[in-house]
Amino acid sequence: NAGVTQTPKFQVLKTGQSMTLQCAQDMNHNSMYWYRQDPGMGLRLIYYSASEGTTDKGEVPNGYNVSRLNKREFSLRLESAAPSQTSVYFCASQVSGANVLTFGAGSRLTVL
Amino acid sequence: QKEVEQDPGPLSVPEGAIVSLNCTYSNSAFQYFMWYRQYSRKGPELLMYTYSSGNKEDGRFTAQVDKSSKYISLFIRDSQPSDSATYLCAMEESFQKLVFGTGTRLLVSP
Numbered sequence: 001n002a003g004v005t006q007t008p009k010f011q012v013l014k015t016g017q018s019m020t021l022q023c024a025q026d027m028n029h030n031s032m033y034w035y036r037q038d039p040g041m042g043l044r045l046i047y048y049s050a051s052e053g054t055t056d057k058g059e060v061p062n063g064y065n066v067s068r069l070n071k072r073e074f075s076l077r078l079e080s081a082a083p084s085q086t087s088v089y090f091c092a093s094q095v096s097g098a099n100v101l102t103f104g105a106g107s108r109l110t111v112l
Numbered sequence: 113q114k115e116v117e118q119d120p121g122p123l124s125v126p127e128g129a130i131v132s133l134n135c136t137y138s139n140s141a142f143q144y145f146m147w148y149r150q151y152s153r154k155g156p157e158l159l160m161y162t163y164s165s166g167n168k169e170d171g172r173f174t175a176q177v178d179k180s181s182k183y184i185s186l187f188i189r190d191s192q193p194s195d196s197a198t199y200l201c202a203m204e205e206s207f208q209k210l211v212f213g214t215g216t217r218l219l220v221s222p
Contacts, residue, residue, distance in 0.1 A: 004155075040120065042214035043156070043200065090155055099144045099204055103155030 002026055004104035006091050012110045013081045021076040021107050023091030031094040032074035033058075033101065034066060036087040043090065049074055051096075081111040115139050118201055118213030127222050131188040135201035135213045138182065142203040142211075145177050147186045150198045150215065159199070160186065191220045 007022045025032065034046040035058075045058030049068040063085060065077045074093075078085055088108050092101040118135045125131055133147075144163055148156035160175040162168045162184075168175045174187040184203070188195055201213040 040214060042118075043212040045210070092155075099146065099210070100158050100161060101210065103157065105155050106153070
């Protein structure tokens with residue numbers, strides 16, 4: 001099993017460009033998450049999806065949109081990228097009723 | 113004040129040393145406490161999980177929670193170079209409200 005797979009691993013954008021980060025899990029987990037990790041700030045929750053068809057804002061949702069396409073896939077979209085969105089983005093999934101998150105390997109995004 | 117405080121390090125120790133990593137928190141409603149390990153350019157992976165106060169041991173790792181002091185610790189015995197990573201504490205009041213510390217970078221030298 002692959003666990004949580006994120007694509008792309010690396011991306012460089014110019015300010016104002018848009019892009020979508022893809023995430024897929026093969027563990028039949030109900031909940032999925034998008035975090036960003038910045039030096040000195042730790043992991044901060046952007047959006048999460050408790051189940052297929054639902055999404056909710058986390059701590060830092062501004063500038064992002066998400067889509068829970070099906071139970072396996074949860075995408076994160078930047079409509080108009082800004083340099084402040086330069087970060088490492090992690091997708092995670094969680095089985096219902098448990099506190100444990102399984103993370104992907106991360107997507108490194110640089111916005112120039 | 114952040115909800116969870118963690119010294120960023122780096123913490124440098126020789127191989128075989130006992131390592132103590134710590135976090136303090138301000139929200140007394142936190143009930144679930146976790147330690148994640150993150151190797152360079154990888155995603156975090158769960159290392160230890162405890163519910164409420166007390167100790168939990170798993171091999172060379174011991175997690176300790178003191179809710180009265182709002183303080184959690186991770187001890188690593190007989191540290192190895194392969195333990196070199198960033199250690200993130202995390203805690204949760206209820207499902208889907210996980211709060212992470214900023215992480216402590218640990219370097220174990222041979």
